[in-house]
Amino acid sequence: MPDVSSRPHREDVSIRQRIAENPGPALGWLAGALLLFALEAGAVVHFVTGLFGSPVELPTLLSRELIPNNGYQTPSGAWQETFLGLPAAYAWALRVVLVYAYSFVWMYWLWRGYLVFRENYRYADWTPRDDMIDRLRGHRWGQFGAIIVFAFVVMALFAPALGPTTVERTISNPYSHSIEYYNDQGQLENITVGSANLDSRSQGTPQQNVGPMQYDQFGRFHPFGTLPSGKDMFTFMASGARISLFIGLSAIIVSGLIAAAFALLTAYYKGLVDLGVVIVGDSIMSLPRLLFVILLTVVLSGTWIAEIYSGAVILALIFAGTGWPFLWRSVRGPAMQVSEQEWIDAAKSFGQKPRVTMRKHMAPYILGYLLVYASMSLGGIVIAVAGLSFLGLGINPPTPEWGRAVDIGQSYVTTASWHISFIPGVMIVLVVTAFNALGDGIRDAIDPQSETGEGEGNEAAAATGGGA
Amino acid sequence: MSEQIQQESVSVATGETLVEVNQLRTYYGEGGIIESNPVKAVDGVDFEIKRGETLGLVGESGCGKTTLGRTLIQLEDATSGEVLFDGTDVTELSGTELKDWRRNSQMVFQDPESSLNDRMTVGEIIREPLDVHDWPTIGVVVDADVATTIEGNGVADARTTEGVRSDVTVTVRGGSVTDVETRDEMQLERDDVEVELRGDDPTTVRVKVTRSRDQIRRARVRELLDTVGLRPEHYYRYPHQFSGGQRQRVGIARALALEPEFVVLDEPVSALDVSVQAQILNLLEDLQDEFGLTYLFIAHDLSVVRHICDRVAVMYLGNVMELGETEELFANPKNPYTHALLSAIPEPDPTADRERVTLRGTPPSPRDPPTGCPFTTRCPMKIRPDKYQNMDADTWVAIEVFREVLRERERAEKSLTEQAKELLGMETRFSDIDEIKRELFGDIDLSREVEEHVDRAAEHVADNDEQGARRVLREEFGSICDDERPDDYVVSDTGRVSHCHRHMDEYTEPDEFVPYTER
Numbered sequence: 001m002p003d004v005s006s007r008p009h010r011e012d013v014s015i016r017q018r019i020a021e022n023p024g025p026a027l028g029w030l031a032g033a034l035l036l037f038a039l040e041a042g043a044v045v046h047f048v049t050g051l052f053g054s055p056v057e058l059p060t061l062l063s064r065e066l067i068p069n070n071g072y073q074t075p076s077g078a079w080q081e082t083f084l085g086l087p088a089a090y091a092w093a094l095r096v097v098l099v100y101a102y103s104f105v106w107m108y109w110l111w112r113g114y115l116v117f118r119e120n121y122r123y124a125d126w127t128p129r130d131d132m133i134d135r136l137r138g139h140r141w142g143q144f145g146a147i148i149v150f151a152f153v154v155m156a157l158f159a160p161a162l163g164p165t166t167v168e169r170t171i172s173n174p175y176s177h178s179i180e181y182y183n184d185q186g187q188l189e190n191i192t193v194g195s196a197n198l199d200s201r202s203q204g205t206p207q208q209n210v211g212p213m214q215y216d217q218f219g220r221f222h223p224f225g226t227l228p229s230g231k232d233m234f235t236f237m238a239s240g241a242r243i244s245l246f247i248g249l250s251a252i253i254v255s256g257l258i259a260a261a262f263a264l265l266t267a268y269y270k271g272l273v274d275l276g277v278v279i280v281g282d283s284i285m286s287l288p289r290l291l292f293v294i295l296l297t298v299v300l301s302g303t304w305i306a307e308i309y310s311g312a313v314i315l316a317l318i319f320a321g322t323g324w325p326f327l328w329r330s331v332r333g334p335a336m337q338v339s340e341q342e343w344i345d346a347a348k349s350f351g352q353k354p355r356v357t358m359r360k361h362m363a364p365y366i367l368g369y370l371l372v373y374a375s376m377s378l379g380g381i382v383i384a385v386a387g388l389s390f391l392g393l394g395i396n397p398p399t400p401e402w403g404r405a406v407d408i409g410q411s412y413v414t415t416a417s418w419h420i421s422f423i424p425g426v427m428i429v430l431v432v433t434a435f436n437a438l439g440d441g442i443r444d445a446i447d448p449q450s451e452t453g454e455g456e457g458n459e460a461a462a463a464t465g466g467g468a
Numbered sequence: 469m470s471e472q473i474q475q476e477s478v479s480v481a482t483g484e485t486l487v488e489v490n491q492l493r494t495y496y497g498e499g500g501i502i503e504s505n506p507v508k509a510v511d512g513v514d515f516e517i518k519r520g521e522t523l524g525l526v527g528e529s530g531c532g533k534t535t536l537g538r539t540l541i542q543l544e545d546a547t548s549g550e551v552l553f554d555g556t557d558v559t560e561l562s563g564t565e566l567k568d569w570r571r572n573s574q575m576v577f578q579d580p581e582s583s584l585n586d587r588m589t590v591g592e593i594i595r596e597p598l599d600v601h602d603w604p605t606i607g608v609v610v611d612a613d614v615a616t617t618i619e620g621n622g623v624a625d626a627r628t629t630e631g632v633r634s635d636v637t638v639t640v641r642g643g644s645v646t647d648v649e650t651r652d653e654m655q656l657e658r659d660d661v662e663v664e665l666r667g668d669d670p671t672t673v674r675v676k677v678t679r680s681r682d683q684i685r686r687a688r689v690r691e692l693l694d695t696v697g698l699r700p701e702h703y704y705r706y707p708h709q710f711s712g713g714q715r716q717r718v719g720i721a722r723a724l725a726l727e728p729e730f731v732v733l734d735e736p737v738s739a740l741d742v743s744v745q746a747q748i749l750n751l752l753e754d755l756q757d758e759f760g761l762t763y764l765f766i767a768h769d770l771s772v773v774r775h776i777c778d779r780v781a782v783m784y785l786g787n788v789m790e791l792g793e794t795e796e797l798f799a800n801p802k803n804p805y806t807h808a809l810l811s812a813i814p815e816p817d818p819t820a821d822r823e824r825v826t827l828r829g830t831p832p833s834p835r836d837p838p839t840g841c842p843f844t845t846r847c848p849m850k851i852r853p854d855k856y857q858n859m860d861a862d863t864w865v866a867i868e869v870f871r872e873v874l875r876e877r878e879r880a881e882k883s884l885t886e887q888a889k890e891l892l893g894m895e896t897r898f899s900d901i902d903e904i905k906r907e908l909f910g911d912i913d914l915s916r917e918v919e920e921h922v923d924r925a926a927e928h929v930a931d932n933d934e935q936g937a938r939r940v941l942r943e944e945f946g947s948i949c950d951d952e953r954p955d956d957y958v959v960s961d962t963g964r965v966s967h968c969h970r971h972m973d974e975y976t977e978p979d980e981f982v983p984y985t986e987r
Contacts, residue, residue, distance in 0.1 A: 126704060128589055342583040346719075349541055350597040350726065351570040360596075364587040448706045449586060 018121045025120045029113050036106055062102060062161050067095045069164055072181045072188075073219045081180075088221040089213070092164050099161055103154045128448065135445040142441015148434030156241040163235030164221055169193055170231050171239075171398050181218040191218070197230030204415030212419050225419040228408055237424060240400040244431075246309070247316045248381050254320035256374045259327035263366055264358040267335035268344075281325035290384065293318055297393045310399035315388070319381050330373045331366040338365040368443040375439030379432030386428070402428055486730060486762050487517040487540065492549035494532075494539045507834045509535040511786030511842075512549070514956070517730075522756065522763040524777030524794065526770060526809070528831060532786040533766050534578075537732040540764060541573045542566065553730070571601055574723035578735040580715035584707040590718050591703035594689045597725045604654060604684060607632035608675050612640035615670040623675045633727075638663055638673055653727065655679075655687035692721040695758075697751060713744035717751065724755065732764045737772060749776055770813050774798050782806045785831055785842040792964025802959045803966040804849040804978045828865070829872060836879055841969065844949040845872055849981050851947040851969060863918065866908045870922070871941050873904060878934040901929040921945075 019026050037044075042058030049056040059066065069091035071081035083091040118130075136142055160166060169177045174194035181196075183189045200216035202209045202225055210216045210226040224233040262281070266274040296318050300306050306314045338344070339362060347357045386403015388394030395401040402424045409420025492513045495506035509532040517523045525533045538544045540551055546559045553572065561569055574597075577583035584593055597603075607626030610616045618625045626634040635654040639647035645663050650656040656677065664674040677684075690700035696717040707715055716736060723731055733752065737745040753776065755761060767773050773780055774794055781791040782805060790803035801807045808825040827846045838844045845868075856864070905926050914922065921944045928937035942950055948969050957971035958964070970978045 124704065128704065128706070341585075342577045342579060343585040345538075345543055346575070346577060346583055346722065347596070349543055349570065349575045350600055350722075351567040352596065352600050356600075360588070361585050447587075449708050 015121060018123070022120060025116045029109075029116050032109055033113070036102075036109060039102065062095065062099050062158065064095065064161055064166070067091060067098070069095065069221065070179065071219065072179070075182055075186050088164070088215070088219060089223075092221055092223065096162055099158045100151070100154060103150070103158075107150070131448065132445045136441055139441045139444055141437050142444065145434040145437025145439070145441060148430055149438050152241060152245065152431050152434070155238055156245045159238040159242050162238045163232065164223065165193075165232050165235050167235060167239045167400065170197065170235055171400065174231070179218060179220070196220070197226075199230065200226050201230040202226045202228055202412070202417040202420060204412045204417045206416050209416040211416070212423070224423050225417070227405065227420060228412070228417070233405065233420065233423065236400040236405060237402065237427065240402045240405070240424075243310070243312050243395060243399060244382055244385065244402050247312050247319070247385050248378050250313075250316040251319035251323065251381050252374045252378050254316070255324035255327055255377075256370055258320070258324040259331060260363065260366065260370055262324070262328050263331040263335040264362050266332060267339040267362065268354060268358055270339075277328070281328055284322060285325045285329070287322070289322055290387070292322060293384070294388070294391070294393060296322075297388065310396045312395060315385060315394055319384065323377060323381070327370065327373055327377065331369050334366045334369050335362060338362050364446065368447060371439040371443050372436075375432075375436040378435050379428070382428055382432060484519050485516045486519040486554065487764075488552040489513055489515050489540070490550045490552070492536070492539060492551060493547040494535050494544050495547040496535075498547065505835050506547075508786050508837055509834060510539060511834075511837065513783075513786070513788050515781055515788060515791055517762060517764060519729075519762055520756075520760055521778040522765050522776055524773040524780040525764060525766045525783060526768060526773050526780060527783035528809075529768065530831065530834070531783045532834070533783050534734055536783070537575070537734050537764055537766050541575050541730075541732050542570070543575070567601075571726045572728050573730040573732070574726065574728040575732040575734060576716070576719050576723050576736045579739050580712050580719055581739070583719050584715055586707055589704050589706055590693070590698075590710075591686070591689050593707070593718060594692055594721045594725055595685055597722060598685045598688065601726060602681075603688075603726065604635070604681070605629070605632055606654065606656075606675070606677060607635045608673070609634040609637045610640060610673050611637060612671065612673075613642070614640070614668065616640065616673050617670050618673050618675065620675040620677075622677065622681065636661055636675060638675070640665065640671070640673065643668065643671075653688070653691070655684045655691065688725070689721075692725060695724070695755070696721045697747075711744075712740050713748060716740060716744075716748055720748075720751065720755070724759070727759065728761070730762045730764070732766070734766045735768065736765075738767065738769060745772070752776070770798075770810065782809060785837055786834055787842045787967060789843065789968070790964070790966045792960065792966075793962050796960060796962060796964060800979060802964065802971075802977075802979055803968050804847050804970070805843050806966075807978065808848065828869070832875070833879065838950070840948070840950045840952055841954050841967075843968075845875070847949065849970060849978050850949050851975055853945065853947055856945065859918075863912050863914065866912055867918070867922070867941070867945055870904070870908050870925075871938065871945070873908075874925070874929065874934055874938050874941070877929075878938065901926050 039061040042060030042063070045058050046055045046060075064070075067083045069082055069088045071079050071088060071091075073079055073087075079085050079087055082088055083094065086094070155162060170193055174197055175192050177193045178190050179193060179196060180188055180190055196216075196218045200210050200218065200220070200222075202211070210222050210230075212225045213223060214225065215221055216226065220232070222232050222234065224237060227233050227236060262277050266277050297311075297315070300314055300318075301311075303314075305317075308314070341361075343361055344357060347361055352360075383403070385394055385401065386406055389401050389404040390407035395404070397404070405424040406421050406428070409417065409422070409424075412418065413421050492510055493508070494510040495508050498506040511532070513536060515523070525536065527533050535544060539546050542558055542561070549559070550557045551559050553569065556569070558566075558569055584590075588596075604622070606623050607629065608618050608620070608623055609626045610618060623636075624632050626632050633651065635651045635656065637647075637649040638645060639649075643665065645665060648658060648661055648663055650658060650661060656679065660677055660679045662676040662678060664676070666672040666674060679687075686703075690703060693700050693702055698714060698717055698721070702710075707718065710718070716739075720736075736752065737748050740748060749772065752763070756763060765773065765777055777794045779792060780794050780797050782789045782797075782803065784805050789805045790797065790801065792802075797806065798810060801810050808827050811825045825848055827848070829846055832838060832842075832845050841847070844850060850868075852859070852864070905922065909919075909922065921940060925937040925940045928934070928940060952969070954967050954969045954971075956965040956967055959966045959971060966978075968978055969975060970981065
């Protein structure tokens with residue numbers, strides 16, 4: 001007893017008091033965070049004011065205005081109007097590097113914030129979360145996933161700043177914007193982007209092709225080459241990342257939530273509740289999914305909800321609505337299994353609420369399965385959205401979408417314009433794999449019994465057994 | 469005043485009834501859509517548990533002892549009957565009342581591997597009951613020379629609020645606070661409590677606790693860890709980092725967190741190593757002394773029961789067959805079932821000459837228990853009709869087995885194909901009655917009378933009329949054991965009860981009766 005009540009214990013002091021006692025590290029970290037934020041504050045102000053009317057323009061570090069890459073090359077080879085007169089490719093690359101560096105610094109700073117808290121302000125020397133982080137630190141496969149996912153998310157977040165040009169200039173409104181270039185006669189000429197695009201098309205022949213990392217004849221740099229319509233593909237991809245990420249994640253999150261909720265309810269209450277969900281779920285699963293999705297897309301195409309975000313919201317909802325039974329089926333078994341554990345009875349015996357019992361005592365056990373299945377289904381959704389775009393459904397053109405690029409490039413795969421299908425295809429594979437790897441890593445990290453490396457046995461095997 | 473408080477916190481008055489169970493029935497799988505033939509896990513049980521005692525509950529696997537324990541703490545809904553806890557029928561409680569009552573009765577589970585959530589730390593596990601009940605509500609007692617009212621956040625008058633103990637005692641004399649005492653279990657010290665007096669007649673005693681609930685709970689968990697023999701640093705460990713015995717200690721700490729009066733111990737040591745069992749049993753005994761707990765100890769290890777229990781109830785097929793003081797019951801079992809059960813305890817002395825009663829077959833299905841005494845199908849002391857008193861043991865056993873076989877056959881479900889085959893007069897797996905007869909009675913010389921009845925029964929079976937066959941045998945060989953449920957007979961001065969027809973005056977008492985097989 002004496003060592004139990006040896007006080008004042010550190011935990012007896014609130015976090016606010018603990019910071020007040022030793023403000024140094026906290027203030028240092030906060031200053032760094034504010035500085036980082038200030039660099040991009042303009043973009044946030046732009047976004048927020050944009051919600052309420054015309055956006056306010058403020059200079060920001062990573063904007064294309066500060067580091068422009070749209071310029072032209074004089075016959076002597078010098079560059080005009082680009083950042084510091086650098087070649088367009090370097091100016092663009094500099095911006096990309098800065099964007100990613102900025103994001104990495106933010107990540108690092110958040111991590112440092114956690115360390116500062118852990119070293120200076122946390123009352124416990126050790127908590128279970130430390131182990132979770134340690135397990136994730138030793139999980140190479142999960143880290144691989146995390147890095148790719150991070151790159152993908154940054155691409156989606158900073159899409160307007162990352163592209164060599166903007167969606168507005170080259171895709172949605174090319175004839176309202178113009179560029180300057182030196183023509184064959186050595187004169188500076190003004191041409192609309194739309195007309196320029198006609199000469200930078202990738203049509204499969206060596207004469208009509210702008211491949212990856214090439215300039216077109218107007219001095220525009222195309223990191224991923226151009227589309228058959230002559231539009232810049234990197235801009236297309238960066239912007240498409242946003243919509244793919246949005247649809248994929250929101251569909252999988254919504255269906256994952258539905259699946260988890262139903263799995264917990266059916267496992268906890270069993271009986272009629274279970275029967276009801278089984279009937280509903282099986283009915284949905286028995287429908288041919290793609291056809292049903294197509295039907296819904298067509299039926300709902302005239303409604304107001306189909307207009308939001310070029311149809312992305314409705315697509316996400318449709319995929320969530322038709323996809324949850326698959327996820328639910330795969331976690332129902334584990335949920336049933338965990339509902340038979342004695343700790344559920346124990347919770348009941350001291351009067352724990354069913355809701356809390358499900359969340360605390362059952363949900364953590366199905367989360368691992370859910371993460372694995374969800375990350376696998378995510379790829380399916382990205383691919384299905386691409387399939388819909390191919391059929392002329394889904395995301396309304398001209399809003400960029402990765403799947404559409406794959407489909408557009410299909411007939412050029414064996415030609416000089418192979419990049420049109422190949423690059424988006426590889427990126428889809430990479431992103432889907434990365435989400436899968438990250439899911440694996442998180443699952444292993446949250447399971448205190450898994451040791452890094454060897455914990456992939458049971459659950460992963462069980463999970464792939466049913467669904468792959 | 470202060471004497472009364474002291475008495476309350478030191479020990480509970482023993483002897484009065486804490487739990488009373490009347491005609492309790494718990495059936496599983498009732499109200500099926502097609503056919504309702506529930507499993508009668510607990511089938512009409514009466515007993516009471518006194519405050520501060522340990523009642524043992526023993527029986528074979530599947531006899532319903534765990535279900536009974538679970539029903540007592542309302543983990544299963546009783547089908548009928550009542551469980552009176554301090555006079556309140558808890559089977560009728562629901563909602564908040566049920567939740568409040570749950571503080572009083574906790575359970576320690578059998579399997580320490582399964583009863584602790586592996587994803588939570590030991591500290592979180594033990595803390596959970598405290599969080600659920602928003603513990604603590606600090607009970608305040610004011611000892612004053614004027615009229616007072618109590619005020620404050622998370623504070624209640626211990627004298628008027630049920631289930632709240634006197635955690636803080638404030639003494640007021642002559643308009644000022646002269647003394648403040650705190651109870652150890654509440655993790656409060658004198659400095660943590662601020663007391664303020666306001667106004668007079670009635671004086672408002674304002675009690676303010678300066679420690680946060682979180683802090684009090686954490687300290688309480690650390691103290692509980694210490695109480696059950698673990699170290700306070702184990703707060704942040706996970707259950708899988710502990711051995712079975714340590715895990716069971718965590719389970720015990722969780723059960724004790726809310727300071728319950730009644731704890732159901734469901735085979736708390738049967739999953740543990742023998743070396744650890746004794747430690748846990750001693751811990752349980754110490755805790756009982758320290759906190760005045762009342763235990764229901766469910767076990768199938770009879771020597772453990774003999775060691776720890778004050779009284780023992782012996783269960784068979786959902787019924788309590790015998791209930792009485794442990795030593796007396798072990799030394800001189802009255803009920804035939806207890807007799808058989810106790811004779812199965814291994815004797816450490818290999819030269820000891822002991823009769824062992826080996827029971828025939830397995831217990832009947834609890835879906836379809838015998839109509840008379842539950843033990844009738846296996847009882848070695850079953851009452852026989854007078855004319856068969858002197859029948860030789862082999863013949864009697866053969867007849868009993870024959871009846872058992874018919875019982876099982878009648879219960880067995882016949883598939884559609886088998887029903888069709890029966891209608892067409894074809895061979896089914898049920899049609900080999902002659903073979904059964906040959907096997908059972910082949911080596912035995914049956915008297916003409918017996919043979920006649922056996923043959924008649926066999927004919928019924930050949931006509932697919934198992935019911936008829938059983939009726940024939942019952943009329944001829946049956947007795948009161950097959951027809952009527954025995955009453956509970958008081959069989960000793962200490963109030964031991966036994967559930968057997970042989971306690972009726974006209975029959976030989978079971979403990980005086982020599983089983984037919986022994987003659």
